[in-house]
Amino acid sequence: MTHQAPPPSPQATVKRGAKRAKYDTDTLYAILDAMPLCHVGYIIDGRPVVIPTLQWREGDTLYWHGASTSRTIAAAAEQDVCVTVSILDGLVIARSAFNHSVNYRSVVVHGRPRLIDDPEHKEAALKAMIESLTPGRWDALRPMHAKEFKATGVLALDLSDASCKVRSGSPVDDAEDYDLPIWAGVLPLRSQWGTPEPDGRVLPGVETPEAIASFPQGPMFRGL
Structure with missing residues (x-):
């Protein structure tokens, strides 16, 4: 059963290509759980900065980590950020250059993250990161040193203001172009x-x- 997410804010509402927009939590969670790599947009010293990092999800909360001394971790808890996750599923090859496209799944999340200061919560979040990548691995590792724990910052962001866009299927050409002797179709991408x-x-x-x-x-x- 699909559970509808709360209505997104105006900034999260998909305007261009709105027919590809999805706001239900099933789609949102599936994309986030499928792709650990995300990009986080911050404003640092008045300039936009986009940083790639690993993300993981627990319930309706998104987490990511970084060096506790980095400018992005320090600044994130004091500003709104934008987190994006994208998966490329294939090239959509049409009969005209204009109608070429890609099949993809993407998520954009807006909000103000919070720095996880509680040691137990922070350790649990880091364990969840490792387990999301390699299940069962955490217990096989040596325990974190205190300096490693201190050097790692963890941010959490509620998934209440998020939107998804998804494209799948064949190219959509102009009606008259279907009579042209030009190959068209999809070149799938599977990693x-x-x-x-x-x-x-x-x-x-x-x-x-x-x-x-x-x-x-x-x-x-x-x-x-």
Whole structure:
């Protein structure tokens, strides 16, 4: 069952290509869970800065991390930001240059993030990040050193002001162009995890964990 998200603000409302807009939480969560890479837009010293980083979701909250001493982490809790996540699914090859397009799924989230200061919440969020990438990995790792924990900043943003855009399917050409002897269609893009490559200093007898070894059997982007 699809659960409708709250009506987005005017800034989150999709205007161009509105027929591709989706605001339901099922679509929103599926895209965020499928693509860990995001781009976060800030204003730093009066200038726009867009930083790529990893994001992960817990319920209706989006998290990302960075160096606790970075300007972006320090400034983010004092300003509105824009977080984007995009997945390219294929090239849409039409009978005219104007009607070429791409199949894609994207999310734009607006809001003012909060810095996670509570140590237990912060540790739980970092664990969720690792588990979202490699399930079962956190408990196999050595515990974080205090200096590592201090050096890592975690931001959280409510997903209450978000919108999605999705395009799928074949090209849409002008009616008269369908009679032209020109090939048209879709060139799908599917990313796949490769075979794990052990670090050259892995100790003898240490086998690749099953959770890592099984990655090549599935798609790169979760949820596809």
